[in-house]
Amino acid sequence: MSRASQDLFSLRHELVRYATAHGIRAAMRQFGCARNTVRLWLRRWQDGDDSFQNHSRRPHHQPACTPPKIEQAVVAARKKAPCFGARRLVDMFVLPVGKGAAHRILRDHQLTRRRQRKHKRKADLRKIKAAHAPLTHLQMDTKYLNDIPHYWPQMQAQGLPRFQYTIRDEATGALFVSYSSELSKTCATLALSRLLDHLKAHGLDPSLVEVRTDLGSEFDGDTVHYRPDGFHGSLLASGARHRFNPPARPNANADVESSHATIEAEFFDLETFHGTRHFLASVTTYQHFFNFARKNRSRSDQTPAQLLAHNAPHLDPRILLLPPLLLDPLMGQDLSRPPGKQAGEKARRLKLGIDVHWAQYVVVAQYDDASPRPARRFTPESFVEWVKARLGDAQEVNSCYEAGAFDYVLHRRQEALGVRNMVVRPRNWDQYGKKVKTDQRDALALCGMLDRYLAGNTETLCVIRVPSESEERSRGQTRQRDSLVSDRGRMSNRGLSTARYYGYDLPKDGGGRWRSSVWRRSCPNTFTRPWPAGTRSCWRSTIKSRH
Incomplete structure (x- = not known):
C-alpha cells in the first residue's frame, strides 16, 4: 500500500470513529466534508467493509459488452x-x-505477445518498393530449417529438406519457395532459373528483372572470377540483372527476411508432416494462401494477387501459382530414391556406414558412385523400418559398423532383412589428425571405406568373423568367468595390501588368502583388533562371493 493510500485509510478510519462517537453532523463539521460522504463510509463500515477502499464504478449492466x-x-x-x-x-x-x-x-486472457523493441529505426522503403513494376525487383535468400524445434525431429526421421530457397517480389510481396537437402550454388541457380523461365512463359521480359541477394557463397558472393555456369553467370545469361546487398545491411533484404519469420511461425511451427509428398502438398497450400489470401498490412492491407491485378492487369494471375519444388531430384540427390533414377528404377548398390550407439544410429548412405548423402539419425526401431523402405531402391544393400559393446544384434537384424552387413574392427578414423571426432564424421568415414572395400581394396577394412549364436553364448560364459577370476585376483591383492598396511603378511600364493584358516595362521591378532577385523571380513566375504 502506498503512502497516499495509507493516509487516505487513516483519514476515513478517523472519520468513522468520530461519527460513531459524536454523530454524523458533528463529523461533517469536524472533517469539512458532505453529509453523504460521512454516511457512505459509516454505512460501509457497519456492513463489515473495514478496508475503506474505493469501489469500482463499472456499471452492473453493459449492453455493448462482448458476449x-x-x-x-x-x-x-x-x-x-x-x-x-x-x-x-x-x-x-x-x-x-x-x-x-x-x-x-x-x-x-494473457494471450498477447510482447512486441520486440527496435533499438534502431530502419529506413522505410515501402513507397519506393510500391512504385516498382510487379515481379521486376526480386529479393532472394536461403533459410536454414534445421534450427526449428518443431520441424527438426520430423526432418531427421522422414528425410525432409534442410534448406529453403526463398524469392520474394518487392512490389507485391509474392512468395516463391524451393527446397533442398544441401546449401549450394547449384540449388540457388536452379531455383532462380526455374522462376525466371516461369515469368518468361507468362510474358514477362527477363531483362526487366533485377535480383538482389546477400554475399552468401551460394550466390557467388565470395567468387573472384565468375563462371558462366555459376549463379551470377547464369543470371546474367538469362538477361536479368544481379545486385549484391552491402555487407551488414539486412534491411536491404527486409522483405525476404521478414517472410522467413512469417513462414516459420505460421507454417513450420504448426504443421506435422507425413512424408515428402505431404510436405510438398502442405507447403504448396501455404504458398497459395500467402499469395492469394493473406493480406499484407504494409501494402495497404491487400494480398499479392490484388496488387498484381491492380498494378499489372496485363499479367495472368496464374503467374503466382508456381508450386514449390524439391531441387534434389534435379541434381540427382533425391532423398526418397536413388540419384539419377526415375520412379521404379533401382540403383546397382546402396552402401550404408553406421555409427552405432545404444539409443541412436547415425547413418550415411551412398548410391553407386554418387556423393554420400548427409548423415541422418535414427532410433534402432526407426532405422530398421527405414532400411526396409530402402531395399527397393537398389539391387544390393551393403552396410558396416564397428564392433563394440552392443554385440551382433544389429548384424543379425540386417542379415534377416537381406542386407549384406559387415562388422569391422574399430579404429581412429581421423586420418589427417584434425582432432575432430563426431558421429557424423565416423559414419561418413565408414561409408567411404566400405565403398573402397567393395571396389576391390580389401585393406581399407578389417572384417571381423561373426560367431553363431551358440558360439557366442559359449564364448560369453568363458569370458564372463575369466572376468570374474580377474576381479577376484584384484580383490585378493587388495586384501594383501590391507594386511601389510597393518603389519601382517599373507602367503604369496593367492589361492586361499580369503579363507579364515589362512588369516588365523598368518594374522593371529587380527581378530582381536576391531578395524583390521572389519576390513578382513569385508574383503573375504566379497572375494568368496566372486569365487
Missing part, C-alpha cells in the same frame, strides 16, 4: 493460430467482433 460465446471464439482462434494478432484473427476467422475488442480479449 461470452464470441469471447470464447476469439480465444479458440488464437490458440489455433498463435502466430496471428487481433487484426488478422478477425480477418482470417471472420469473427463478429472489432479488432480493438479482440485485442482486449487477448490481453485479458
Whole structure:
C-alpha cells in the first residue's frame, strides 16, 4: 500500500470513529466534508467493509459488452493460430467482433505477445518498393530449417529438406519457395532459373528483372572470377540483372527476411508432416494462401494477387501459382530414391556406414558412385523400418559398423532383412589428425571405406568373423568367468595390501588368502583388533562371493 493510500485509510478510519462517537453532523463539521460522504463510509463500515477502499464504478449492466460465446471464439482462434494478432484473427476467422475488442480479449486472457523493441529505426522503403513494376525487383535468400524445434525431429526421421530457397517480389510481396537437402550454388541457380523461365512463359521480359541477394557463397558472393555456369553467370545469361546487398545491411533484404519469420511461425511451427509428398502438398497450400489470401498490412492491407491485378492487369494471375519444388531430384540427390533414377528404377548398390550407439544410429548412405548423402539419425526401431523402405531402391544393400559393446544384434537384424552387413574392427578414423571426432564424421568415414572395400581394396577394412549364436553364448560364459577370476585376483591383492598396511603378511600364493584358516595362521591378532577385523571380513566375504 502506498503512502497516499495509507493516509487516505487513516483519514476515513478517523472519520468513522468520530461519527460513531459524536454523530454524523458533528463529523461533517469536524472533517469539512458532505453529509453523504460521512454516511457512505459509516454505512460501509457497519456492513463489515473495514478496508475503506474505493469501489469500482463499472456499471452492473453493459449492453455493448462482448458476449461470452464470441469471447470464447476469439480465444479458440488464437490458440489455433498463435502466430496471428487481433487484426488478422478477425480477418482470417471472420469473427463478429472489432479488432480493438479482440485485442482486449487477448490481453485479458494473457494471450498477447510482447512486441520486440527496435533499438534502431530502419529506413522505410515501402513507397519506393510500391512504385516498382510487379515481379521486376526480386529479393532472394536461403533459410536454414534445421534450427526449428518443431520441424527438426520430423526432418531427421522422414528425410525432409534442410534448406529453403526463398524469392520474394518487392512490389507485391509474392512468395516463391524451393527446397533442398544441401546449401549450394547449384540449388540457388536452379531455383532462380526455374522462376525466371516461369515469368518468361507468362510474358514477362527477363531483362526487366533485377535480383538482389546477400554475399552468401551460394550466390557467388565470395567468387573472384565468375563462371558462366555459376549463379551470377547464369543470371546474367538469362538477361536479368544481379545486385549484391552491402555487407551488414539486412534491411536491404527486409522483405525476404521478414517472410522467413512469417513462414516459420505460421507454417513450420504448426504443421506435422507425413512424408515428402505431404510436405510438398502442405507447403504448396501455404504458398497459395500467402499469395492469394493473406493480406499484407504494409501494402495497404491487400494480398499479392490484388496488387498484381491492380498494378499489372496485363499479367495472368496464374503467374503466382508456381508450386514449390524439391531441387534434389534435379541434381540427382533425391532423398526418397536413388540419384539419377526415375520412379521404379533401382540403383546397382546402396552402401550404408553406421555409427552405432545404444539409443541412436547415425547413418550415411551412398548410391553407386554418387556423393554420400548427409548423415541422418535414427532410433534402432526407426532405422530398421527405414532400411526396409530402402531395399527397393537398389539391387544390393551393403552396410558396416564397428564392433563394440552392443554385440551382433544389429548384424543379425540386417542379415534377416537381406542386407549384406559387415562388422569391422574399430579404429581412429581421423586420418589427417584434425582432432575432430563426431558421429557424423565416423559414419561418413565408414561409408567411404566400405565403398573402397567393395571396389576391390580389401585393406581399407578389417572384417571381423561373426560367431553363431551358440558360439557366442559359449564364448560369453568363458569370458564372463575369466572376468570374474580377474576381479577376484584384484580383490585378493587388495586384501594383501590391507594386511601389510597393518603389519601382517599373507602367503604369496593367492589361492586361499580369503579363507579364515589362512588369516588365523598368518594374522593371529587380527581378530582381536576391531578395524583390521572389519576390513578382513569385508574383503573375504566379497572375494568368496566372486569365487
